[in-house]
Amino acid sequence: MVERETIDRRLAKLEELLRRLRRLAGTDRDTYLGSPELQAQAERWLHLASECCIDLAHHLIAARGWRTPNTYREAFEVLASEGVLSAKLAQAMVAWAGLRNVLVHLCLDVDHEAVFGFLTQDLDQLEHFSVAVQRAADGE
Numbered sequence: 001m002v003e004r005e006t007i008d009r010r011l012a013k014l015e016e017l018l019r020r021l022r023r024l025a026g027t028d029r030d031t032y033l034g035s036p037e038l039q040a041q042a043e044r045w046l047h048l049a050s051e052c053c054i055d056l057a058h059h060l061i062a063a064r065g066w067r068t069p070n071t072y073r074e075a076f077e078v079l080a081s082e083g084v085l086s087a088k089l090a091q092a093m094v095a096w097a098g099l100r101n102v103l104v105h106l107c108l109d110v111d112h113e114a115v116f117g118f119l120t121q122d123l124d125q126l127e128h129f130s131v132a133v134q135r136a137a138d139g140e
Contacts, residue, residue, distance in 0.1 A: 002063040007056065007137045014052040014130055017045050018123060025120045032116050039112050042119050043103050049126055050100035053093060056133045060084065072097040084136045085129070092125040 024042055032038050057075040061068070066082055069075040073094045080090035099118055102110060 002060065002137050004137065006059050007133065010052045010056050010059075011130055011134060014049055014056075014126065017049040017052065018126055018130075021045050021049065021119060021123055025123060029116060029120075032119075033112055039110075039115065042115060043110065046115065046118060047100060047103040050096045050103075053096060053126060053129055054100065056129075057093075060133060060136055072100065079132075079136075085132050089125065089128055089132065092122070093129055095122075096125065 021042070024038065024045070027038060032042070054072050054075060057072075057079055058069075061075060061078055064082070067078055069078050076085060076090045076093035076097065079085045079093075080087055085093065096118075099115075103115075
């Protein structure tokens with residue numbers, strides 16, 4: 001059974017992070033790439049946003065008794081196979097899981113240009129994911 005409080009708290013946190021990230025996305029490229037402070041802020045908020053999505057995916061999978069994923073990336077594939085996400089959105093979320101892994105494990109090798117790309121071009125994917133999870137949770 002889906003625990004609404006668990007879903008709602010993570011969706012609210014994701015929404016808050018998206019608001020912050022969208023403000024930060026308004027920074028021009030050169031300013032962003034020249035500011036370690038802005039880079040650190042973006043990286044942390046992107047990390048937290050991706051963690052919210054991963055948590056939401058795992059909660060929904062466990063609550064519905066679907067196949068247990070072995071990796072964060074596979075969690076989004078399970079949601080696609082169960083009809084929660086489109087194949088295209090699942091692939092986008094797999095990329096977000098990859099970004100999360102880079103931000104967490106490869107902190108010395110972060111490609112700030114690539115992070116800026118996520119920040120300025122890919123935030124809508126998180127919003128689409130949020131809507132899909134909300135719909136799936138409501139469909140119980």
